[in-house]
Amino acid sequence: MGFKEYRLYKLLIFDWDGTVMDSAARIVACMQHAARDLQQPELTDAAIRDIIGLGLPEAFRILIPGIADDMIEPMRERYGYYFLGDDPTPVELFPGVREGLEKLQRQGFVLAVATGKSRRGIGKVFASTGLGDVFVASRGADETASKPDPLMIHEILAETGVAPEHALMIGDTEYDMEMAANAGVDGLAVSYGVHTLERMQPFKPVKEVHSFTEMVNWLESRYLEV
Structure with missing residues (x-):
């Protein structure tokens, strides 16, 4: 018995601060x-x-x-x-992030980052977490337009060759969800970051989750056993 892929999304675009890292x-x-x-x-x-x-x-x-x-x-x-x-204030990945990203990568998802960080900041967190090799594309706000302008998503779509209907923006702020809507891609809202779900709901995210693991499980559920 095998599994038939039954998912809409190929490209997962992650915000960083408040979504991947508790910073x-x-x-x-x-x-x-x-x-x-x-x-x-x-x-x-x-x-x-x-x-x-x-x-x-x-x-x-x-x-x-x-x-x-x-x-x-x-x-x-x-x-x-x-x-x-x-600054000595500690930062760390949210629970389940490392395992979840590695699992999604193994399952064939294309992973990317769209963040308000600078390119230098992206390089630092990729190095400190060891997750740089998980992501095939990334954009920071100092090298393209800031959220909620859709340009960074458009650039990631062009770089990865993925159509908008097969991309999902995952974030914790209204800026992430508005950027997704502006870019014509679906958004998934996480509740454990800095903005409330109520602030993100006007942009009609396709899913709301309360942990990184819940998000991974939801994506996994988009497979059908055959």
């Missing part, structure tokens, strides 16, 4: 350090969590209304200084 606390701490260093207004935890997923320039403009254009790059540099090395 919100570190992002909050590093944003606050950067703002204090440059004598910008105090940033609250809630405000910073709200913009996780955006590219840094877009995030700074929301967090600090009226910020001068010539302060964007210094803020980016200070944030990167802390996040890429000097």
Whole structure:
């Protein structure tokens, strides 16, 4: 007895922060350090969590209304200084992520990452987790348009040769789900990240899950025994 593949999706595009890695606390701490260093207004935890997923320039403009254009790059540099090395706030993969990604790869899914991180940040987390070889494509916000613009998904689709109807965007923020809708691909919303399911529901995700393992199990269920 074998199994007949019965799934719509071939390409799985993952957000990183809040979906693959539990890094919100570190992002909050590093944003606050950067703002204090440059004598910008105090940033609250809630405000910073709200913009996780955006590219840094877009995030700074929301967090600090009226910020001068010539302060964007210094803020980016200070944030990167802390996040890429000097801040001790721990970050780790969510439960089930490593095993789940490796299982999906073995089953023939094409895996990619679409994140608000910079290319340097992507390289660091790929190296620190040892997961770089799992993903065949990745895009960061400093090399394409920031979410919710669909450009990074369009670029990943072009690189992998997968049609939009066979791609699934997996994320924890409304920016991920809006980007998926803008790109014409399905979205899957995870509840354990930074935005509530209620914030993501207007973009009509095809599935909502409460753990990474639940997401993997749902994808596995799209096989029919024959």
